[in-house]
Amino acid sequence: MPPVEVRSSQRRKKYATAFWQGDRIVVLLPARLPRTERQAMVDQLVGRVLRHRPNVAASDAELASRAAELGDRYLGGVRAASVRWSPQQRRRWGSCSLETREIRISELLRPAPPWVVDAVLVHELAHLVEHGHGREFRALVGRFERTSDADVFLAGYALGLEQAPHARREPDPGVEPVAACEPTHAADTVRVPAPGSPRPDGTRRQRRGVGPWRRNGARGNDSEAVPLF
Numbered sequence: 596m597p598p599v600e601v602r603s604s605q606r607r608k609k610y611a612t613a614f615w616q617g618d619r620i621v622v623l624l625p626a627r628l629p630r631t632e633r634q635a636m637v638d639q640l641v642g643r644v645l646r647h648r649p650n651v652a653a654s655d656a657e658l659a660s661r662a663a664e665l666g667d668r669y670l671g672g673v674r675a676a677s678v679r680w681s682p683q684q685r686r687r688w689g690s691c692s693l694e695t696r697e698i699r700i701s702e703l704l705r706p707a708p709p710w711v712v713d714a715v716l717v718h719e720l721a722h723l724v725e726h727g728h729g730r731e732f733r734a735l736v737g738r739f740e741r742t743s744d745a746d747v748f749l750a751g752y753a754l755g756l757e758q759a760p761h762a763r764r765e766p767d768p769g770v771e772p773v774a775a776c777e778p779t780h781a782a783d784t785v786r787v788p789a790p791g792s793p794r795p796d797g798t799r800r801q802r803r804g805v806g807p808w809r810r811n812g813a814r815g816n817d818s819e820a821v822p823l824f
Contacts, residue, residue: 707748
């Protein structure tokens with residue numbers, strides 16, 4: 596599970612949103628959202644965001660299962676002895692040992708779209724059939740429909756990784772970091788119910804300045820950070 600940073604924004608009124616920032620998920624919540632409702636909102640958003648990048652939390656077993664599916668679909672049922680993520684592999688997207696029939700996929704590809712990881716898996720599996728990079732090998736790899744798209748993506752991704760250490764992130768005015776957590780789910784954008792609107796259980800949400808999430812029940816001062824958890 597990637598780290599999740601939750602921020603509270605005084606300027607954000609109606610919507611909560613979540614997005615990837617590097618290898619973490621950032622969740623932006625309106626400051627007025629009651630503390631009792633924040634964890635559920637964070638879990639919902641994180642779950643939706645993770646669905647866009649399923650490999651971020653994928654295990655070795657899930658990666659091997661996917662490789663088996665791709666071998667059946669494109670390469671006549673070829674199987675590797677093992678398929679695993681590799682944190683040490685920093686200069687190659689994937690590798691295949693012809694002697695042991697073991698495939699390793701760089702963990703740098705976890706945030707990549709699933710079809711990009713699929714293309715790398717097909718490439719490495721094809722080496723178990725054709726050892727070189729000749730015409731026969733290219734024909735095997737070309738059975739995967741998005742091979743060319745993946746080549747373009749990986750070229751740009753590699754350039755981004757090279758420049759990433761030099762990138763600078765400017766602070767977002769009006770957004771205050773509130774807490775960091777590691778929930779189990781994620782999302783894109785969700786409309787936040789208005790204060791006083793009914794909950795699913797029939798009770799009504801507290802209006803601003805009168806709820807238990809306001810420090811000492813103070814009214815009118817909504818500039819202070821609200822602890823989420």
